[in-house]
Amino acid sequence: MGSGKTTAIRAISDAAPVSTEAVNVDKAAHSKAETTVGLDYGETRLASGERLRLYGLPGQSRFDFMWKIVARGALGAVVLADNSVPEAVEGLNPYLDAFDELARSASMVIGVGKLLEGPARIDDYASALRARGLCLPVFAVDVRRREDVLLLLEALLNQIEVYEGLGT
Numbered sequence: 784m785g786s787g788k789t790t791a792i793r794a795i796s797d798a799a800p801v802s803t804e805a806v807n808v809d810k811a812a813h814s815k816a817e818t819t820v821g822l823d824y825g826e827t828r829l830a831s832g833e834r835l836r837l838y839g840l841p842g843q844s845r846f847d848f849m850w851k852i853v854a855r856g857a858l859g860a861v862v863l864a865d866n867s868v869p870e871a872v873e874g875l876n877p878y879l880d881a882f883d884e885l886a887r888s889a890s891m892v893i894g895v896g897k898l899l900e901g902p903a904r905i906d907d908y909a910s911a912l913r914a915r916g917l918c919l920p921v922f923a924v925d926v927r928r929r930e931d932v933l934l935l936l937e938a939l940l941n942q943i944e945v946y947e948g949l950g951t
């Protein structure tokens with residue numbers, strides 16, 4: 784919550800993004816005024832002319848029933864971490880568990896926001912992934928910047944292409 788999913792989809796979407804913001808009544812989890820109670824949705828056109836559809840899933844575990852449904856049809860996943868919160872690195876684990884199939888098929892990239900606002904560094908995230916037997920790209924990002932969101936999506940698509948190219 785507050786890692787920047789809604790912001791990222793807004794930054795990248797060609798069409799007007801759809802989001803379902805409601806007054807945040809869980810100020811203990813995050814102080815922001817509004818929070819997403821359903822999905823964020825946006826679309827972006829790739830250089831190839833194909834359309835990439837972006838679904839922002841609510842991160843709170845009470846929404847985890849939605850994760851599996853969307854993961855089933857997903858090409859890949861971007862996991863956004865908020866480094867300003869305590870135990871941000873360990874906080875990735877529920878998502879790595881829930882999206883294990885995408886993680887194991889290299890169809891996942893990690894974006895770390897607010898990097899300088901917390902003690903963990905990019906290497907800490909990479910080590911935590913390695914400890915789980917995963918080798919996934921980890922980028923420091925500011926998802927308010929369109930270029931940063933594009934970087935995540937390009938890296939994700941490259942990963943998927945390389946993995947498919949291995950014939951696995």
Ligand SMILES: Nc1nc2c(ncn2[C@@H]2O[C@H](COP(=O)(O)OP(=O)(O)O)[C@@H](O)[C@H]2O)c(=O)[nH]1
Pocket residue numbers: 784785786787788789790791815817818819896897898924925926927
């Ligand atoms: N300072 C700082 N703020 C950021 C950064 N990335 C995102 N934000 C802010 O963090 C908030 C994220 O909120 P939102 O997009 O609603 O998060 P969501 O709950 O994941 O949908 C927004 O106010 C962004 O402007 C960053 O790298 N640095």
Ligand SMILES: [Mg+2]
Pocket residue numbers: 788789790818819823
């Ligand atoms: Mg949101």
